[in-house]
Amino acid sequence: MFKSLLTKASIVLTFFSTSASAEPQVWLAKDHQRQFVLMGSIHVGNDALYPLPDVFTRYWPEANGLILEADIQKKFEMPPFDASTATRHLLPPKDIRTLKALADQYRLSSYSLLENPPWMTAMQLQLAQSLAYGLSPEKGIDQVVFARAQKEHVPVYELEGIEAQFRLLRSLPDHGLNLLQTTLNEWLLLEDELRCLLEAWQQGNGTVLTELSAQIALSDDTEQHLLTRRNQDWARQLTHAPQYQKGTFLVVVGAYHMMGNDGLPALLMQQGFTVRQLNHARPAQCEPAPLRQAINQPKTSETKKPAQ
Numbered sequence: 001m002f003k004s005l006l007t008k009a010s011i012v013l014t015f016f017s018t019s020a021s022a023e024p025q026v027w028l029a030k031d032h033q034r035q036f037v038l039m040g041s042i043h044v045g046n047d048a049l050y051p052l053p054d055v056f057t058r059y060w061p062e063a064n065g066l067i068l069e070a071d072i073q074k075k076f077e078m079p080p081f082d083a084s085t086a087t088r089h090l091l092p093p094k095d096i097r098t099l100k101a102l103a104d105q106y107r108l109s110s111y112s113l114l115e116n117p118p119w120m121t122a123m124q125l126q127l128a129q130s131l132a133y134g135l136s137p138e139k140g141i142d143q144v145v146f147a148r149a150q151k152e153h154v155p156v157y158e159l160e161g162i163e164a165q166f167r168l169l170r171s172l173p174d175h176g177l178n179l180l181q182t183t184l185n186e187w188l189l190l191e192d193e194l195r196c197l198l199e200a201w202q203q204g205n206g207t208v209l210t211e212l213s214a215q216i217a218l219s220d221d222t223e224q225h226l227l228t229r230r231n232q233d234w235a236r237q238l239t240h241a242p243q244y245q246k247g248t249f250l251v252v253v254g255a256y257h258m259m260g261n262d263g264l265p266a267l268l269m270q271q272g273f274t275v276r277q278l279n280h281a282r283p284a285q286c287e288p289a290p291l292r293q294a295i296n297q298p299k300t301s302e303t304k305k306p307a308q
Contacts, residue, residue: 025258026056027265029238029273033246036067036238036273038264040255041141044130049141055278056250064247066149067157067238068142069165069254076162085175087121088114098184099125106132119169119176122183129187145252157243159234159253168230173221228262235267 027038037059042049051057091099096114099121103110106128113121130136137143149156160168169176234253238244251264258264269275 024053024255026053026278027258027275028278029265029268029275031273034244034249036244036249036251036268037063037278038251038253038258039141040258041252042255043140043142044127044135044137045139045141045144046135047139049139050144052141052145053279059248059250060148060152060154062248063154063250065155065157065243065249066145067159067244067249067251067253068146069159070162071156071158072142072146072162074158074162076166078166081117081120085117086115087118087180090118090175090177091180095181095184098187102128102184102187117170117175118180119172122176122180125180125183141252145250154250157249159237160230168225172225176222178222179226227256231257231262231264231267235264235271238264238268239271239273 024040029036029038037056039053039056087099088096091114099113100110102108102125103113106125108124108128113124116124146156148154172179234257238249238251253264256263260266265275265277
């Protein structure tokens with residue numbers, strides 16, 4: 001899935017790779033009777049994302065389970081939407097014009113986009129952008145590790161499930177209007193940063209990922225819904241759920257769920273686990289736009305923060 005489901009800025013994780021030798025970040029969280037091997041996921045991808053890091057795949061033979069956000073093969077029938085929540089009723093005219101222009105550019109039906117609630121319209125636009133860059137859900141990390149787990153008869157556990165994810169999206173403030181407006185207003189920025197973001201993920205460069213994430217400015221309420229509260233719930237499940245009390249488990253969730261003080265590694269450390277990163281970041285051959293501007297700014301000048 002995309003920004004709506006996996007990360008604060010999952011739409012910014014759909015890019016091309018320029019370095020096949022890099023490794024995304026992998027953590028090991030353990031106590032006296034269990035261990036979790038954690039890796040951030042990109043939910044759409046291409047062949048350049050593979051193979052996955054050896055520090056992750058070496059745990060496959062002893063894995064007692066694969067833990068994902070959702071079991072992607074479970075069937076779910078989406079309930080009908082209330083017509084009053086349609087994008088056409090909630091999105092300002094200026095943003096509707098932007099939406100229609102993007103729909104024309106990506107050969108989407110503007111009518112369908114405007115009839116859906118804003119959170120779904122945002123997801124459809126994000127998917128269109130990913131496909132245009134040659135990426136597909138079939139090559140996403142989740143799909144690939146799920147297929148391997150099935151092939152090797154490794155049990156698959158889900159932290160919330162597809163139905164819960166759609167309930168989450170439907171409960172977003174203003175039906176996800178902020179999510180859609182961020183998608184529309186940051187579109188050119190996202191296109192400009194696509195290669196940099198994927199490279200940062202592959203190099204395991206959390207500093208660049210965090211900087212890039214900060215550029216996609218969701219509201220505090222939306223961020224709490226999509227990221228912070230989910231991380232806290234997942235950390236509680238991993239700590240206390242009976243199925244995770246003993247053994248080795250591979251945990252693959254959206255990459256930004258791993259970042260910072262509210263990320264899963266940090267939260268598991270707060271729960272008493274010993275946590276360490278199994279590999280090390282490499283310098284990304286790109287820089288976020290604000291960082292480039294700061295570097296190029298003369299030291300004698302005062303840098304003003306751009307208007308939001």
